[in-house]
Amino acid sequence: MAATGSLTASAPVRGRPNRVTLLRIGIIVAVLAGWELLSRSGWLYRDVVPSLFAIGKAIVALLSSGEYYFHLGVTAGEILAALAIGGVLGLIVGLLLGGNRFLAAAFESYLYYLGPTPKIIFFPILIMWFGVGPGSKIAMGVLSAFFPIALSVAAGMREIDRVLIRVGKSFRATTWQMATKIYVPAMRHPIINGVRLGLGVGLIGTLLAETKLSNKGIGYLIIQAYTLFDMPRMYAMLIVLFVLAIGANALVGRLGGLSNIKRR
Amino acid sequence: MSASSATAPRSASPPQPGEAILDVDHLHVAFQTPDGPVIAVEDVSLTVRKGEFLSIIGPSGCGKSTVFNVVGGLLTEHEGRVSVAGETIVGPHPSIGMVFQEESTFPWRTVIDNVAFPLELTGMPKAQRLERARHFIEMVGLQGFERRYPGELSGGMRQRVSLARTLASEPKILLMDEPFAALDEQTRLLLGDKVLQIQQELQQTTLLITHNITEAVQMSDRILVMTYRPGKAKRIVEIDLPRPRTSEIVGSEAFGRYVAQIWADLREEASRGLTDDETSRNRGSAS
Numbered sequence: 001m002a003a004t005g006s007l008t009a010s011a012p013v014r015g016r017p018n019r020v021t022l023l024r025i026g027i028i029v030a031v032l033a034g035w036e037l038l039s040r041s042g043w044l045y046r047d048v049v050p051s052l053f054a055i056g057k058a059i060v061a062l063l064s065s066g067e068y069y070f071h072l073g074v075t076a077g078e079i080l081a082a083l084a085i086g087g088v089l090g091l092i093v094g095l096l097l098g099g100n101r102f103l104a105a106a107f108e109s110y111l112y113y114l115g116p117t118p119k120i121i122f123f124p125i126l127i128m129w130f131g132v133g134p135g136s137k138i139a140m141g142v143l144s145a146f147f148p149i150a151l152s153v154a155a156g157m158r159e160i161d162r163v164l165i166r167v168g169k170s171f172r173a174t175t176w177q178m179a180t181k182i183y184v185p186a187m188r189h190p191i192i193n194g195v196r197l198g199l200g201v202g203l204i205g206t207l208l209a210e211t212k213l214s215n216k217g218i219g220y221l222i223i224q225a226y227t228l229f230d231m232p233r234m235y236a237m238l239i240v241l242f243v244l245a246i247g248a249n250a251l252v253g254r255l256g257g258l259s260n261i262k263r264r
Numbered sequence: 265m266s267a268s269s270a271t272a273p274r275s276a277s278p279p280q281p282g283e284a285i286l287d288v289d290h291l292h293v294a295f296q297t298p299d300g301p302v303i304a305v306e307d308v309s310l311t312v313r314k315g316e317f318l319s320i321i322g323p324s325g326c327g328k329s330t331v332f333n334v335v336g337g338l339l340t341e342h343e344g345r346v347s348v349a350g351e352t353i354v355g356p357h358p359s360i361g362m363v364f365q366e367e368s369t370f371p372w373r374t375v376i377d378n379v380a381f382p383l384e385l386t387g388m389p390k391a392q393r394l395e396r397a398r399h400f401i402e403m404v405g406l407q408g409f410e411r412r413y414p415g416e417l418s419g420g421m422r423q424r425v426s427l428a429r430t431l432a433s434e435p436k437i438l439l440m441d442e443p444f445a446a447l448d449e450q451t452r453l454l455l456g457d458k459v460l461q462i463q464q465e466l467q468q469t470t471l472l473i474t475h476n477i478t479e480a481v482q483m484s485d486r487i488l489v490m491t492y493r494p495g496k497a498k499r500i501v502e503i504d505l506p507r508p509r510t511s512e513i514v515g516s517e518a519f520g521r522y523v524a525q526i527w528a529d530l531r532e533e534a535s536r537g538l539t540d541d542e543t544s545r546n547r548g549s550a551s
């Protein structure tokens with residue numbers, strides 16, 4: 001009760017450490033202390049809950065090894081490629097569905113059914129088609145990112161102010177000009193939203209695929225550490241990955257924030 | 265054969281100089297609705313001459329916007345022929361620029377980028393089109409607001425941006441559908457002055473659609489009065505007032521006579537519209 005009160009009361013204060021920040025730091029410290037206690041207590045195998053020191057050492061080792069950055073680059077490349085391909089495909093399909101009632105009636109319900117289906121069930125097929133390497137991971141990412149982007153573009157397109165389209169037509173814009181200068185900017189909010197959702201599920205899809213069957217990438221390293229029972233290294237990788245994912249999300253969030261400034 | 269349907273009496277004053285540039289010939293438009301076809305425009309013919317300011321006035325729902333869309337080439341399913349300098353309109357025509365009834369600026373573009381939009385479509389180099397755009401922004405009196413977004417402007421200013429954008433495409437014929445309908449009376453008068461001034465400066469052929477009598481008389485060389493549903497041409501009134509005009513003309517006696525004459529025509533139509541609504545309401549409640 002008291003915590004909630006302080007949360008709302010101190011929310012507007014920015015810049016200096018306030019009670020919210022203190023509370024957050026406190027929680028992190030408590031979790032770390034609990035972890036260390038658990039590690040030293042001997043209730044669980046020492047290797048399953050390594051000490052903070054061991055994890056810290058593993059993080060340093062990780063961040064100073066060139067090998068890690070190679071795998072990080074592979075994963076980041078896969079996710080970016082997946083987002084680019086899935087984004088373009090999603091945009092095209094979304095534009096088609098949003099702009100054509102007949103196509104929407106025929107196909108959109110498939111997207112709604114397939115959208116929430118866990119894409120990992122297609123992974124065996126993707127391996128057969130694209131191999132064990134990055135190809136099948138990118139395909140997983142594409143498959144994951146495509147649906148939220150296509151659906152949010154299709155919905156966004158139906159909400160465009162019709163008069164803006166008539167303006168474009170009255171100035172005799174070509175189909176390409178209509179798409180790039182009117183439809184896409186008019187739908188910037190749903191598109192950015194779709195990309196944010198797409199990035200989230202694309203990241204999950206790609207990493208999940210890497211942990212299943214692969215020879216490169218962060219997911220592969222994590223599973224390798226797990227099979228070698230190198231727990232400090234595994235935790236180190238999870239923590240670094242967690243921080244990176246937060247960073248990526250914040251970046252896309254900034255993108256969405258920027259677009260809001262120009263909103264009417 | 266210029267202007268008006270058979271029911272409209274010929275005006276006595278001689279026709280304006282200037283050749284016909286826009287010709288609407290026996291236009292019929294019907295919309296298919298679930299309750300059967302609705303006739304929106306029935307047998308409207310009119311001719312706009314080069315440099316002329318012609319207004320179409322009529323009660324709400326009489327088919328003014330429909331005529332606007334047909335002339336602008338956005339509505340192609342109709343009977344009759346619409347032509348620009350002899351060329352039949354089958355889609356948006358390069359000689360025609362449209363200003364819409366609704367709010368139509370692009371909220372993601374600054375004022376100057378909004379105005380430069382039609383020039384951008386033609387592939388004009390950036391420096392050149394921004395310079396052109398600046399010229400038209402000045403013309404509508406928005407200098408200093410080039411870098412603002414429409415969301416930061418008032419409704420009247422946004423409507424001026426739309427007007428500047430259409431002017432920037434330098435259309436031979438300017439087509440406007442109640443561009444000031446959503447504005448308050450003062451802004452409307454001031455913007456009306458602006459439009460008059462621009463029209464006189466550019467010798468711009470203009471077809472204005474409005475339901476405001478004062479606005480129509482103040483600006484027009486001729487006014488086409490339309491009937492309530494189905495929209496037909498009721499009468500063409502020549503406005504023989506001296507130019508250049510400003511909003512001051514509104515106080516003159518001759519102006520009052522024109523307003524009274526058109527008001528009499530419109531009142532007839534408006535009351536027909538009202539009784540129409542009432543009978544259909546009564547029919548609706550009886551069944």
Ligand SMILES: Nc1ncnc2c1ncn2[C@@H]1O[C@H](COP(=O)(O)OP(=O)(O)OP(=O)(O)O)[C@@H](O)[C@H]1O
Pocket residue numbers: 295296297302303304322323324325326327328329330331475493
């Ligand atoms: N797309 C459409 N489908 C069916 N009926 C339509 C359509 N567009 C217009 N109408 C009908 O055609 C008639 C004329 O409409 P229009 O918009 O041209 O009127 P208007 O004179 O511009 O009215 P206002 O002054 O209110 O703008 C109206 O009765 C309207 O209900």
Ligand SMILES: [Mg+2]
Pocket residue numbers: 328329330365441442
């Ligand atoms: Mg209208």
